[in-house]
Amino acid sequence: MKKPIVYIDMDGVLADFKSALTKISPELTDEFVGQHDNIPGIFSLMDPVPGAIEAVYALKDKYDLYILSSSPWENPTALGDKLAWVKKYFGGEGSDNVFFRKVIFSSAKNLSRGDILIDDRTANGAGEFSGRLIRFGSSEFPNWQSVLDELL
Numbered sequence: 191m192k193k194p195i196v197y198i199d200m201d202g203v204l205a206d207f208k209s210a211l212t213k214i215s216p217e218l219t220d221e222f223v224g225q226h227d228n229i230p231g232i233f234s235l236m237d238p239v240p241g242a243i244e245a246v247y248a249l250k251d252k253y254d255l256y257i258l259s260s261s262p263w264e265n266p267t268a269l270g271d272k273l274a275w276v277k278k279y280f281g282g283e284g285s286d287n288v289f290f291r292k293v294i295f296s297s298a299k300n301l302s303r304g305d306i307l308i309d310d311r312t313a314n315g316a317g318e319f320s321g322r323l324i325r326f327g328s329s330e331f332p333n334w335q336s337v338l339d340e341l342l
C-alpha cells in the first residue's frame with residue numbers, strides 16, 4: 191500500500207522562526223527590520239517548534255513525509271542553513287535521516303503533488319495546493335498535538 195504523501199513546511203511549523211530572533215544582536219535585528227528573512231545565518235539558529243520532532247517520528251510510518259519549504263531569494267546562506275538544520279535535528283548519517291533526499295525547496299508549493307500540506311501560511315502557493323492544506327497555527331490546528339490527533 192502506498193502511503194499518503196504529506197509535505198511539511200519549515201518556518202513556523204518545524205522551525206520556530208521567532209526563537210532565532212532572540213539570538214540575534216539588536217543592531218542586526220534593527221538593520222534588517224522588515225526583512226528578518228535576510229539576516230545572515232538566521233536559518234541555522236532556530237529551535238524546533240515544540241513537539242515537531244516527535245510528531246515527525248510519529249507520522250513517518252503511516253505517511254510518506256517530505257519537507258516543502260520556500261527559501262528567501264536574497265539570503266545567500268538560507269538554503270544551506272535550512273538543509274543543515276534538517277540534518278542537525280533529524281540526525282543520522284545520510285539515509286538514516288527521515289528526510290534524506292526528501293527536502294524540497296520551492297516557492298511554488300502548488301506544483302508539488304500530494305495528499306496533505308502542513309503549512310502555517312497560504313503564501314508561496316500553499317493556498318493553491320491541490321491536496322488538503324492543514325493550516326498550522328490556526329484555531330483548528332494550534333499545535334502539533336492537534337495535527338497528530340487529526341492524522342493518526
Ligand SMILES: [Mg+2]
Nearest residue numbers: 199201202310
Ligand atoms: Mg511557514
